[in-house]
Amino acid sequence: MDLFASDLDNTLIYSYKRDIGTDTVCAEVYEGRQVSFMTKRSRELLEKVNQTMHFVPVTTRSVQQYERIRFGDTWSPRLALAANGGVLLRDGVSDPDWYKASCDLIAPAEPALQQAEAVLEHDPNRTLDVRRVDGLFVFTKSADVPRTLACLRDALDLTHVELFENGVKVYVVPRVLNKGTGVRRLREWFPEARVFAAGDSLFDLPLLAAADTAFCPDALDYTGQPGQTVVTVSPQDGIFSDVVLGRLTANIDG
Incomplete structure (x- = not known):
């Protein structure tokens, strides 16, 4: 089974300050306030992706911040990388061996x-x-x-x-604690899997570089690695998450 390793903020979920239209669903509640949202289309597509691939959130958020996010009503990712890849959550529980290896690394x-x-x-x-x-x-x-x-x-x-x-x-x-290092470490568990990645910021460049196929905004100006497929998305294409997940599910269906 392939992997979809994705950044979260401004890639799959968006702050309440960001205009992503009105057809949205809350993805995060903090101190009683709805602070992050997904489009309904992205939420539906992400559930489909999760059924056919290993969906792995990869975020700079702390574990506590990550735990506030809700991707769906009936499911959550089996694997997630928090703290820029330094913490691996397996069914919501931090893997102690992974964390020790991260501490040794840094x-x-x-x-x-x-x-x-x-x-x-x-x-x-x-x-x-x-x-x-x-x-x-x-x-x-x-x-x-x-x-x-x-x-x-x-x-x-x-x-x-x-x-x-x-x-x-x-x-x-x-320097060694980045999203790309985290994905490469995780990839050792799935040696036959293709890795699809999505990200929108400088923090995500190592993540994108670790993938076979990378999705990013054209404004990020990511040129890719030898042999890698890079799919750029412009604002005219639509909401970034909708476009990425739409193209990813089309790849699955194809």
């Missing part, structure tokens, strides 16, 4: 992660507490992201970590 980055935490604790632009997401990478928010990133670059040895930003969010992540 061990060389630990001094830089601790230094990043110290720098961010004293950053006057920080607007959120400094968090170690599932023990694997550092996260916070900043009122002046460029200045916060500049402080981190000045203070850190970036040999083993890299910096990311997404809006007001700031991440310090071990």
Whole structure:
């Protein structure tokens, strides 16, 4: 059975702030508020995909954040990669061997992660507490992201970590802890499977590179790997999730 490894936010589910039309269904509730949605078409297509492939969510979200998502009324993915691939959930339970291997993998980055935490604790632009997401990478928010990133670059040895930003969010992540590494590790369990992947952001480039077929927005400007099929989607094609899942199910039916 093939794998569909997909990012979540802005790939399959969308913030309430994003206009994806009115034919939607709630995908996430936080503190009593509906905060994320899917289109009804995507929800129906995703259930079909899950019946014919291993659907594996691959997200930078923490385990706690991932657990808020509901993909359907009667099913949930058997496998999921949270914390940028560092945590494998099997039927909703963290695999301890996978997590230990992840911790061993990122061990060389630990001094830089601790230094990043110290720098961010004293950053006057920080607007959120400094968090170690599932023990694997550092996260916070900043009122002046460029200045916060500049402080981190000045203070850190970036040999083993890299910096990311997404809006007001700031991440310090071990270089070896990425979605592509997670998918390659998981792929060892399914050596005969083809891997289809979908993602929309810079965080997803390693994920896309680890797939046989990669779906991405044309704005991401991902050019692909040798021998890989890349399917780009433009805004004129429709909602990204609808287009990706529609083409994926057409591939299944074909």
